[in-house]
Amino acid sequence: MNADRSLVQDVIHTDLAAGDLSLPGPGPARVAAIQQTLARLVGDSSGLLRIKVHSPNGTILYSDDPGLRGQRFAVDDVLAEALQGRTGKDLTTTRPGGEAADLRSTGATDVLEEYLPITMGGRVLAVFEVYRDAGPLLAMVTRAQLAVLLILGTAALALALLLWLIFRAAQLRLDGQTRALVESTHRDALxxxxxxxxxxxxxxxxxxxxxxxxxxxxxxxxxxxxxxxxxxxxxxxxxxxxxxxxxxxxxxxxxxxxxxxxxxxxxxxxxxxxxxxxxxxxxxxxxxxxxxxxxxxxxxxxxxxxxxxxxxxxxxxxxxxxxxxxxxxxxxxxxxxxxxxxxxxxxxxxxxxxxxxxxxxxxxxxxxxxxxxxKDRYTKRHSEDVARYALFLAGRLELDDELLRTLRIAGLLHDVGKIGIPDAILRKPASLTAEEYAIVKQHVALGDAIVRDLPNLGAVRAGIRGHHERWDGHGYLDGLAGEGIPLVARILAVGDAFSAMTTT
Missing domain, CATH: 3.30.70.270 (Reverse transcriptase/Diguanylate cyclase domain)
Known part of the structure; x- marks a missing residue:
């Protein structure tokens, strides 16, 4: 657009006078000379297809095509903007039905229309409408877009690779730390x-x-x-x-x-x-x-x-x-x-x-x-206490000697499953997290599994597995309630609770 603006300025300074742009305009010879100048510009300029000079009412004063002189076209939005003193541009086509269909013989498909106002004394005297083949410009824009896309794609790929390397390194570091953390849970600190x-x-x-x-x-x-x-x-x-x-x-x-x-x-x-x-x-x-x-x-x-x-x-x-x-x-x-x-x-x-x-x-x-x-000195003392309390309760209930022997063994072994609880959780000097408490609750299942292969210990197993059940059914692991809890487990539960509340 800058080149075409310069071209128009040259024409104004060298080939036009103020009287050429006002009605009724110059004589036939002057008109012919101006239009020849415009035709020469179109013929000499690469890509320049047509020039029109519009008066403020839309009438074509001059053109490289003599047949257009004197025609009056409706003032569209872009031309109206130019008549207000603002340059404008529009893109049209030479395809059938297009505004520049009569230029199809030039070989151009897309046409750029440039509207360049001519002002004098703060007043717009006329508007130069310059038609230029938009193909090279669009091709240049397309190449620029492709170059930008290529640069963006390359940058995105490089960024993606960089992020992958960063996250990969971070993941490897996290994996190593996780392995070290897991390994530390399996190792004695000393x-x-x-x-x-x-x-x-x-x-x-x-x-x-x-x-x-x-x-x-x-x-x-x-x-x-x-x-x-x-x-x-x-x-x-x-x-x-x-x-x-x-x-x-x-x-x-x-x-x-x-x-x-x-x-x-x-x-x-x-x-x-x-x-x-x-x-x-x-x-x-x-x-x-x-x-x-x-x-x-x-x-x-x-x-x-x-x-x-x-x-x-x-x-x-x-x-x-x-x-x-x-x-x-x-x-x-x-x-x-x-x-x-x-x-x-x-x-x-x-x-x-x-x-x-x-x-x-x-x-x-x-x-x-x-x-x-x-495994744990406290667990040993606690187990002995539970066995003693269980025998006391069984005596008051006048249970038989066989059940007394069962209660003694079950009392001593009711927490044997804590052998499998990690030391860091079993001996933690603070409140347990929900996850840690869930692990501790598994000691009854572990204890049951530990003694299950020993002969004649069915009642002992029931006591070990069920001593944390509750009468209301909100205990663990099986959620047993009331008399559905084995008698051995119920007696151990009382002794276990009493020991826990009275032992430090």
Whole structure:
């Protein structure tokens, strides 16, 4: 438009006078000369198709097409704007029915109309209407649009790639942090070993694999002798040193395929799969030999020796279920400690050809009670209280001796499922979240699962699973109500509630 404005300005200055733009206008010779000038401009200018000069009433004063002179057209909006002194433009077409259909012979399809007002003394004398082939301009616009789209597309792709890399890096970092967080829930904070729940879960998995493949699994339950005395005399930091030293030596002596975890406050559980079960007992002896050279000194104390007691058993020789093997190892450990400590005891072999279901459950139950004590001292004391209160209530109800024996066992084992509750939740020194409480509630189902393979314990299982049911049906896990709750569970629930309210 700037080029056409300059062209019009040149015509005005060189070829037009003020009288040429007012009616009645110049004579025929002057008109012919002006129109020849316009025709020459159209012929010489690339893309210029037609020029019209409109008077204020819409009459065509001059044109490169002589036949248009004197014609009067309706003043459209764009021409009206130009007659007000404002330049304007419009896009039309040479297609049939288009405003510029008579220019179709020029080969142009789209035509740009430019309206350029001619003013003098603040008054519009005429309006130059310039027709130009819009094809090159539209092609240039299209190319510019494509270039912009290409740039935007490239930028969007680059941005998308950058965002993907950023989010990918963030996701990898989050995945790593999640894995580390999940792993931390399976690890003991002090020793870095598997914690109680994780080592028991690993033992259960290895036993499942061994049953399927026919292999053996070895267990060694290792207890630091006189650990409580060490803690009470020299403080918990001294106990922590002993734990980390024993853990490090035991890990070094065990086969690489063996699993090691902290089973209790001063106990470790080593689990050896079939590939290295033969090396479990020798590894324990190597550890004990190294402990001979280990002594600890705190402040001005004498150098204190560190010894351990160990109970060892093996699947399937000494049992098949996780709880049975842990119980056998615990009983063997108790025997080692009872002999004065610094000793290793193997679990006794099952006698003759008796099947597992026919073996006495006494050692297993004793081992489970000890396992509860290892997991949490409060749970042990609480369980003893519940058993005592349950027996008191049963006596007042004049229940038979068989039910009294059942209540005693159920009372001692009613919280045995807490063995599987993560330490961070079980010992949390603050209120539990809803998610944590939901996990704690599963201890009754875990307890039921733990004792289900022991013989003649149907009523005990009912007490373990149902001692958190409520008379109104709003308890857990099964939502039992009223007399639908087994009698053993109802008695345990009373003892459990009383103990919880009176024990700190």
């Amino acid at each position: 020793t870095g070993l598997l914690n109680h729940g994780a080592i028991v879960a690993r033992l259960t998995q290895l036993l499942s694999d061994a049953r399927a493949g026919g292999g053996a699994v070895g267990l060694a339950l290792v207890d630091i002798d006189n650990f409580r005395l060490l803690n009470d005399t020299h403080g918990h930091p001294a106990g922590d040193v002993a734990l980390t030293e024993v853990a490090a030596i035991l890990r070094q002596e065990l086969s690489e395929a063996s699993e090691l975890g902290r089973f209790g406050p001063d106990e470790f559980l080593a689990v050896a799969p079939a590939a290295c079960v033969h090396d479990l007992a020798p590894a324990v002896e190597r550890m004990r030999n190294r402990l001979v050279d280990l002594s600890l000194q705190f402040g001005v104390s004498e150098r204190l020796p560190v010894t351990v007691s160990v109970g060892i058993c093996e699947f399937p020789e000494h049992g098949e279920a996780t709880t049975e093997l842990l119980s056998q190892a615990t009983v063997a450990l108790v025997e080692a400690k009872s002999s004065g400590g610094d000793a290793v005891r193997q679990a006794e072999r099952a006698g003759g050809q008796l099947r597992t279901s026919q073996r006495s459950s006494f050692d297993v139950l004793q081992g489970l009670v000890i396992a509860v004590d290892n």
